[in-house]
Amino acid sequence: xxxxxxxxxxxxxxxxxxxxxxxxxxxxxxxxxxxxxxxxxxxxxxxxxxxxxxxxxxxxxxxxxxxxxxxxxxxxxxxxxxxxxxxxxxxxxxxxxxxxxxxxxxxxxxxxxxxxxxxxxxxxxxxxxxxxxxxxxxxxxxxxxxxxxxxxxxxxxxxxxxxxxxxxxxxxxxxxxxxxxxxxxxxxxxxxxxxxxxxxxxxxxxxxxxxxxxxxxxxxxxxxxxxxxxxxxxxxxxxxxxxxxxxxxxxxxxxxxxxxxxxxxxxx
Numbered sequence: 001x002x003x004x005x006x007x008x009x010x011x012x013x014x015x016x017x018x019x020x021x022x023x024x025x026x027x028x029x030x031x032x033x034x035x036x037x038x039x040x041x042x043x044x045x046x047x048x049x050x051x052x053x054x055x056x057x058x059x060x061x062x063x064x065x066x067x068x069x070x071x072x073x074x075x076x077x078x079x080x081x082x083x084x085x086x087x088x089x090x091x092x093x094x095x096x097x098x099x100x101x102x103x104x105x106x107x108x109x110x111x112x113x114x115x116x117x118x119x120x121x122x123x124x125x126x127x128x129x130x131x132x133x134x135x136x137x138x139x140x141x142x143x144x145x146x147x148x149x150x151x152x153x154x155x156x157x158x159x160x161x162x163x164x165x166x167x168x169x170x171x172x173x174x175x176x177x178x179x180x181x182x183x184x185x186x187x188x189x190x191x192x193x194x195x196x197x198x199x200x201x202x203x204x205x206x207x208x209x210x211x212x213x214x215x216x217x218x219x220x221x222x223x224x225x226x227x228x229x230x231x232x233x234x235x236x237x238x239x240x241x242x243x244x245x246x247x248x249x250x251x252x253x254x255x256x257x258x259x260x261x262x263x264x265x266x267x268x
Contacts, residue, residue, distance in 0.1 A: 113143065201250060
């Protein structure tokens with residue numbers, strides 16, 4: 001998995017503003033904070049107090065070890081998580097223990113916890129880290145309180161950063177298969193084109209065109225209409241017309257079952 005730090009860095013131009021919002025955390029001896037929004041299709045963006053730490057965490061060998069942004073994060077539905085629980089249960093792998101030691105050596109960050117929130121289109125992670133073991137003695141509502149405070153203070157930064165959401169290559173659904181199998185799957189998809197996509201909505205079969213499905217998937221990934229138009233090479237009015245048709249067909253198109261179905265489609 002390769003990802004250029006420059007891709008992540010587009011959000012880090014706002015690091016000073018994030019630090020100002022997070023200044024109250026200094027009273028609790030918590031120097032590191034990271035906000036991540038990860039859309040169910042795999043796109044994510046981050047805001048953090050320290051770009052260097054995030055740059056380190058999103059290296060090839062480190063990312064798979066992260067509890068709050070690994071490949072299987074979709075199956076994780078807790079509200080709260082911390083390293084201490086995993087250590088006490090003996091559930092950290094040798095590699096994760098080495099990661100903790102390296103974080104402590106490089107950045108004096110060996111204690112960490114995260115608050116999670118979920119909705120129909122994305123999950124949010126509010127990550128706190130420190131070298132101070134007192135982090136683990138604080139009640140959960142302290143961190144929950146700050147998560148709401150951060151969102152209220154950083155709403156403009158979050159809206160801006162959402163336009164820079166990126167997809168990590170390792171999450172590609174064919175990317176982890178061998179070359180021959182990937183080629184076979186590609187040939188199979190090319191030989192089985194779908195003209196109309198039928199979905200059961202309120203016990204009725206509703207069909208969507210491929211363009212409508214593509215637009216819907218990109219919306220689920222957090223892209224605004226203007227960026228969808230640019231990505232597809234269409235005018236903004238054309239994309240708005242697609243969404244108008246979608247509203248007529250579906251009413252509310254933020255449906256968990258529909259999101260999951262579209263996420264698992266091959267649309268390239």
